[in-house]
Amino acid sequence: MKKSYFVIPLSFIFHIITINVILYLLTPETYRSGFSIIYYNLTWLIVTYAIDFYPTARREGFTTNVRNFFMLFLIYGLVFFTSFTFLSDHRYKPAYLTLVYLLICLMLTLFRLLFYWARNLYRTKGLSKEVRAVVIGRDKNLKKLRRIFDTGNYGYKYMGYFDNTKSDSPTYLGKIQDSYAYIFENNVEEVYCMASRLSKGEIQELMRIADNSLKKIKIVPDNKELFSRAMSIELYGEVPVLNLRASPLELxxxxxxxxxxxxxxxxxxxxxxxxxxxxxxxxxxxxxxxxxxxxxxxxxxxxxxxxxxxxxxxxxxxxxxxxxxxxxxxxxxxxxxxxxxxxxxxxxxxxxxxxxxxxxxxxxxxxxxxxxxxxxxxxxxxxxxxxxxxxxxxxxxxxxxxxxxxxxxxxxxxxxxxxxxxxxxxxxxxxxxxxxxxxxxxxxxxxxx
Incomplete structure (x- = not known):
C-alpha cells in the first residue's frame, strides 16, 4: 500500500486499544496506577520499534512476518509478567495471568490476519493503486516473477518484458534498447533486471536512468540454477554473499x-x-x-x-x-x-x-x-x-x-x-x-x- 501512510499508525493504535481494553476488563487493578498504564503502552512502542514489527514492504504478508510475531509475544510476555511481579500490588494467579496474556496474543493475531486478508482483497479487486513493472531480460526466473505479479496480492501491474531475443509472446515488448523510452512513455515505476541477460554497461545505463527519473530498479541475480528455497543474501560490509542453506535457527x-x-x-x-x-x-x-x-x-x-x-x-x-x-x-x-x-x-x-x-x-x-x-x-x-x-x-x-x-x-x-x-x-x-x-x-x- 504505497500511499497508505495511515496503515501503521492505525495498526499501532488498534493494538494499544486492544491491550488496554483487555487489561482494564480482566485486571482492573492495573489501571489504578498511572505508571502501569504508561509502562504497558510505552514498552509496546519500544518493543515493536526494536524488532521492526510494523513492516512497510509491499511483499510483506502474515507468513513472512510470523517470526516477528513470536519474537514480539516472547519479549512483551516478559514485560507483561514482570509488571505483575514487581510493579503491581495485587497478586493474580499465574494461570489467570497466562490466560489473559494468551487472549491478548490471540486478539492481536486475529487482527493481523484480518488486516492482511483485507489488504489482499483490496489489491485483487483493483482498488489500490497498482505499481507498473517491467522486466528487462528473459531467463528461467521470468516465469516465477510473472506468477508473483499475476497473483494480485502484491499490487503490481506487469507490463511485459524486454530481451534481445525476439519472441511471439504477447508480453514481449522489444529489445533491451527499446526499454529506455518505454519506461518513460508508460510511467513504469519499477524495473526488474535479469543479471544473466544484461551486460555491465546495460545495467549501469538502466541504473543511471532510474536514479535520474525516480524509477526503482531491482536486480535479479544470475542464479546459475543454484538457488534453493532456503537461500538468503547476506551483506559482509558491501559484499553480497549468497547463503544457499539458510535456516531460521541461524538467528x-x-x-x-x-x-x-x-x-x-x-x-x-x-x-x-x-x-x-x-x-x-x-x-x-x-x-x-x-x-x-x-x-x-x-x-x-x-x-x-x-x-x-x-x-x-x-x-x-x-x-x-x-x-x-x-x-x-x-x-x-x-x-x-x-x-x-x-x-x-x-x-x-x-x-x-x-x-x-x-x-x-x-x-x-x-x-x-x-x-x-x-x-x-x-x-x-x-x-x-x-x-x-x-x-x-x-x-x-x-x-x-x-x-x-x-x-x-x-x-x-x-x-x-x-x-x-x-x-x-x-x-x-x-x-x-x-x-x-x-x-x-x-x-x-x-x-x-
Whole structure:
C-alpha cells in the first residue's frame, strides 16, 4: 500500500486499544496506577520499534512476518509478567495471568490476519493503486516473477518484458534498447533486471536512468540454477554473499527460543514422568531380563560430534547392538522391550540428553556412528541434517519414516524431511510435531518395533 501512510499508525493504535481494553476488563487493578498504564503502552512502542514489527514492504504478508510475531509475544510476555511481579500490588494467579496474556496474543493475531486478508482483497479487486513493472531480460526466473505479479496480492501491474531475443509472446515488448523510452512513455515505476541477460554497461545505463527519473530498479541475480528455497543474501560490509542453506535457527533469538522450550519441556517430563516411571520400569525390567536399566549408545549429533544417547534398555545384551538396527520380530528384543518400543517409552530417557544440551525435543533423529559413515557416502545431502541438534522426535518420524531402513527411499525421504524441517523451523512446527508424535504413540505405529 504505497500511499497508505495511515496503515501503521492505525495498526499501532488498534493494538494499544486492544491491550488496554483487555487489561482494564480482566485486571482492573492495573489501571489504578498511572505508571502501569504508561509502562504497558510505552514498552509496546519500544518493543515493536526494536524488532521492526510494523513492516512497510509491499511483499510483506502474515507468513513472512510470523517470526516477528513470536519474537514480539516472547519479549512483551516478559514485560507483561514482570509488571505483575514487581510493579503491581495485587497478586493474580499465574494461570489467570497466562490466560489473559494468551487472549491478548490471540486478539492481536486475529487482527493481523484480518488486516492482511483485507489488504489482499483490496489489491485483487483493483482498488489500490497498482505499481507498473517491467522486466528487462528473459531467463528461467521470468516465469516465477510473472506468477508473483499475476497473483494480485502484491499490487503490481506487469507490463511485459524486454530481451534481445525476439519472441511471439504477447508480453514481449522489444529489445533491451527499446526499454529506455518505454519506461518513460508508460510511467513504469519499477524495473526488474535479469543479471544473466544484461551486460555491465546495460545495467549501469538502466541504473543511471532510474536514479535520474525516480524509477526503482531491482536486480535479479544470475542464479546459475543454484538457488534453493532456503537461500538468503547476506551483506559482509558491501559484499553480497549468497547463503544457499539458510535456516531460521541461524538467528540467535530462534536458538534461544528453541533452547528455552527444550529446557522447560524436558524438565517437566523428567519431573512429572521419569521421576515415577523410571523406578517402575526398573522393577519390571528386573522381572523380565538381566541387564542394566539404561542402554547407552554413542551417536552423532550436531556438527557430527558424538554423544552418549540414553534409552531404557529394550534388548538383551549382544555384539550387534551398535551395528544393527532393530527389525520386525527381532529376537534381541525382550518382552518388556516390545511394549517400551511400541509405545516409544524407551525413548523418554533422552530428555536427559535434551536437558544437557546434546539433543533437542524436535530435530533429526540421531543415527549410530556406523550408519552415519555409511549414509554420508550413499545418500545425497545426508550430512546437512547434522547442522541441527538431533531430536527425540522429528518431522520424518511423524511422516512415517521411523525405525528400520528397509529401502534406500526410506533414508532418502528421511533426509528430505529433516532438511525441510531445518529450512522451515518454527515453534509452531515443533509443537505440531510433538502433538502428532504423542497421537501416533497412542494409536500405535506399524513401524514401532
Amino acid at each position: 540467535e533469538y530462534a536458538n534461544v527460543v528453541k533452547r528455552v522450550f527444550d529446557i522447560i519441556f524436558s524438565s517437566l517430563v523428567i519431573l512429572f514422568v521419569l521421576s515415577w516411571l523410571t523406578p517402575l520400569v526398573w522393577v519390571l525390567m528386573k522381572l523380565d531380563s538381566k541387564g542394566p536399566l539404561f542402554f547407552k549408545q554413542s551417536r552423532h549429533g550436531v556438527n557430527r560430534n558424538t554423544f552418549d544417547c540414553y534409552k531404557f534398555r529394550s534388548m538383551t545384551k549382544s555384539d550387534t547392538s551398535d551395528t544393527k538396527m532393530a527389525s520386525k520380530n527381532d529376537m534381541r528384543i525382550t518382552k518388556l522391550g516390545r511394549i517400551l518400543r511400541k509405545t516409544s517409552i524407551d525413548e523418554l530417557p533422552q530428555f536427559i540428553n535434551v536437558l544437557k544440551g546434546e539433543m533437542s525435543v524436535v530435530g533429526p533423529r540421531p543415527h549410530m556412528q556406523l550408519h552415519t559413515e555409511q549414509f554420508e557416502k550413499s545418500v545425497d545431502k545426508y550430512l546437512v541434517r547434522h547442522f541441527l541438534k538431533p531430536g527425540i522426535t522429528g518431522l520424518a518420524q511423524i511422516k512415517g519414516y521411523r525405525g528400520e531402513i528397509l529401502e534406500q527411499s526410506d533414508i532418502v525421504n528421511r533426509v528430505r524431511y529433516d532438511i525441510f524441517y531445518m529450512e522451515k523451523w518454527s515453534i509452531q512446527l515443533d509443537i505440531s510435531i510433538i502433538y502428532y508424535t504423542v497421537a501416533n504413540a497412542i494409536r500405535g505405529e506399524e513401524r514401532a518395533y
